[in-house]
Amino acid sequence: MKNKKGSALVFSLIILSIMLVVAVGSFSTSVTDQIASMDTGKSVAAFQAADAGVEKVFEVINYEIENGGTLKTLTEAGLCNLGVSYVDSTSFAGKKITVDFYKYGNVPVVDCDTVLIEDLDSVRSTGEFGGTVRAVSVSVKKDSLKIMTATLPTGRQNMSCTLATNDKIYCFGGYDGVYLDDILEYDPDNDTLNKKNSPEVLPTGRQNLSCVGAPNGKIYCIGGVRTAGATTYYDEVLEYDPQAGGAPVLVANLPQGRAGHSCTLSTNGKIYCIGGANGLLAFTRKIIEFDPVTKNVNEKLELSDGIIYHSCVPYTNGKINCFGGAGLANGVYFNQIFEYNSLTNQRAVKGGTLASGRDKISCASLFNGKNYCFGGWNGNEMDNIAVYDPVDDVSIDSSTTSLPEKTVGIACTSSDNGRIYCFGGWSNVSKNWILRYTSI
16 A cells, blocks of 8 residues: 555656656747747847838938029938948837948048048948847939030030049040140049140141040040041051140051041050041051050951041950940941950940940940930930940949030040030030949
8 A cells, every 4th residue: 555655656756757857948939039028029129120221311312402402412412420330229118229331432421521422332221129129221223314504615516525643534636616625624523624725735726536545644646537638547556645735645456547536545554546537438447556655556357347536435454345336337326236355356236235326325334334325316316324234244324413505526534523524516516524423
């Protein structure tokens, strides 16, 4: 009997032990679930705070874009309250929002008093709640075009402009009823223009030349045309030194004169001139390579089709993208984009195309890697700004903005401040404007 009682006691203790383990396990699971639930709640709240920060700053950014306020500093627009960022610890109960701003190239803003809204590349909003932190990054996408205060001395078209290593832009030649020998210096940072005086001018007035800034600080102006009685197609390669000043110096000659070509600097440090003509219905098909170091001129690939009044811009790995242009027959305007590889000396037609054929366009690149082509002629002047992304190479879009007027013969170039500047052109009359284009 005693053994039976002992067995019952042991059995009862075993049952109690099992129940205790189950109870403790259930309690532990409940506590863990509650903690997980609390962590999830904190994460959601922190994310909501970050999202609220994005909405708050973009309400201001979008308002300024719609109302022409992209030239305001971040401080002037009320986007910063700590000099470098926006912080809000009071509007959302128990939550803290910190918004940081970034410029081109994902460079953090370190002074809201000097950075403009149009300089913004992206914003990063961080939300904090109960020790949990969540962040959201959003790109700032916008296009803007501004007519600058500075103007050209006279309206003109068919000149060539390029950025020099001193971060200033230089424009050469053109036509305003006479062929111009002008050299113009434009400072993007201060919006000032300086016309150089003789002898700091081209040897003779000319239009449809092509000028390129080189790494050695010099600018090389190649070819051009002048019709004064007889028509002269120039074969000159002129070297201009912005630092030393003085008259441009003849450093080389092309195999034949040409105009309406497009020259650009490749990643190998050499300049390539593509297309052009040296007489009525006489195209210069050979691509020309000029070495700023040795001053040597070499003929490269011969194009199967003649092309004139197109525009070429450098890409990566020795590649150059060329847009539009006109063909041999009158009224034939190309919508093609082709790539010339200066390293392999090969040409390839790209998949993307312009929305319509056009010539006398001017193209340049921005830090985002995209190419932008301005204006042109297809029987009528055009105000379109075409946007091409070499990465996807599928189609070409139009910018959300356009030129102030339908314009042909405009001269555009990239600047070191992440913008494109366009000079002159023709729109019923020769234009003396300077335009600044920004796309983020």
